[in-house]
Amino acid sequence: xxDRTELLEAALDCFPDGIVFFGPEDEVIFWNxxxxxxxxxxxxxxxxxxLPDGLKPLLQAESGNCQPRREADLRRxxxxxxxxxxxxGHEFGVLTRVVDLSxxxxxxxxxxxxxHPAESLDALPHGECSGxxxxxxxxxxxxxxxxxxxxxxxxGGPPCGxxxxxxxxxxxxxxxHGVAASQSMLEKVRHALAQGLRxxxxxxxxxxxxxxxxxxxxxxEMLVAHAQTLVGLARTADFHWWGDRISLSVSIGAAQALNDxxxxxxxxxxxxxxxxxxxxxxxxxxxxxxxxxxxPASAPxxxxxxx
Numbered sequence: 001x002x003d004r005t006e007l008l009e010a011a012l013d014c015f016p017d018g019i020v021f022f023g024p025e026d027e028v029i030f031w032n033x034x035x036x037x038x039x040x041x042x043x044x045x046x047x048x049x050x051l052p053d054g055l056k057p058l059l060q061a062e063s064g065n066c067q068p069r070r071e072a073d074l075r076r077x078x079x080x081x082x083x084x085x086x087x088x089g090h091e092f093g094v095l096t097r098v099v100d101l102s103x104x105x106x107x108x109x110x111x112x113x114x115x116h117p118a119e120s121l122d123a124l125p126h127g128e129c130s131g132x133x134x135x136x137x138x139x140x141x142x143x144x145x146x147x148x149x150x151x152x153x154x155x156g157g158p159p160c161g162x163x164x165x166x167x168x169x170x171x172x173x174x175x176x177h178g179v180a181a182s183q184s185m186l187e188k189v190r191h192a193l194a195q196g197l198r199x200x201x202x203x204x205x206x207x208x209x210x211x212x213x214x215x216x217x218x219x220x221e222m223l224v225a226h227a228q229t230l231v232g233l234a235r236t237a238d239f240h241w242w243g244d245r246i247s248l249s250v251s252i253g254a255a256q257a258l259n260d261x262x263x264x265x266x267x268x269x270x271x272x273x274x275x276x277x278x279x280x281x282x283x284x285x286x287x288x289x290x291x292x293x294x295x296p297a298s299a300p301x302x303x304x305x306x307x
């Protein structure tokens with residue numbers, strides 16, 4: 001008859017994630033089969049050994065891109081998107097969760113790391129970007145937050161939606177008044193939009209003339225209603241340039257991640273981009289709800305332009 005340890009190890013080997021237990025000195029005391037398949041290192045190689053340099057990021061979820069799952073877990077669970085090196089030498093991104101383990105006296109006795117490969121951030125669809133280092137740096141931070149939120153949703157966590165927001169006047173203003181005017185105007189719009197965000201949401205530049213909001217609305221309908229509020233806030237942005245008052249508006253594509261739809265993060269972003277372009281081509285200053293190609297035509301998330 002199998003003992004409790006054998007049963008526990010067999011159960012952990014059935015999980016779809018890599019699972020590793022570390023002792024108080026960060027030595028490996030358990031390494032499941034999925035950790036072997038992801039990293040190329042077997043349990044026999046890793047047991048009672050420190051992590052190779054290329055795998056040390058698995059323990060580094062304390063970095064600034066870490067997002068706690070809930071406020072109550074702030075001191076217990078840390079999540080991050082990190083890059084590790086396979087035994088064969090190639091690098092790739094993984095999403096990690098590190099949970100500190102304590103004994104009955106509250107003393108730390110080790111930690112557990114749960115991880116799995118992340119979708120390539122390089123494959124995520126972006127808009128045009130002129131190479132502004134500030135835009136690209138902020139976008140990289142937003143990519144990590146977005147990947148973590150989407151992954152959390154896919155595993156039963158809070159809802160995840162995105163709003164891709166094009167500033168209708170940005171390209172024309174750049175042509176007529178220059179880059180400085182356009183950048184100043186975009187910052188004014190970002191500030192106006194930020195006033196309408198929920199505490200758990202984030203906004204950042206996704207392209208030269210585009211913003212992305214990572215949202216947590218409970219339904220596609222609520223996400224669209226939220227986007228309509230942001231359209232109204234953008235119109236209140238009071239922007240002047242050399243004495244000229246320039247009216248501002250935005251075009252938004254709203255896409256909600258759907259349970260059991262089977263789409264990737266890149267596909268979710270592409271749906272939001274198509275909806276945003278529909279808003280722009282319809283005259284701007286409006287919201288379009290994205291269509292999910294995974295659903296039948298009669299599904300409730302059919303595309304619609306909302307002024």
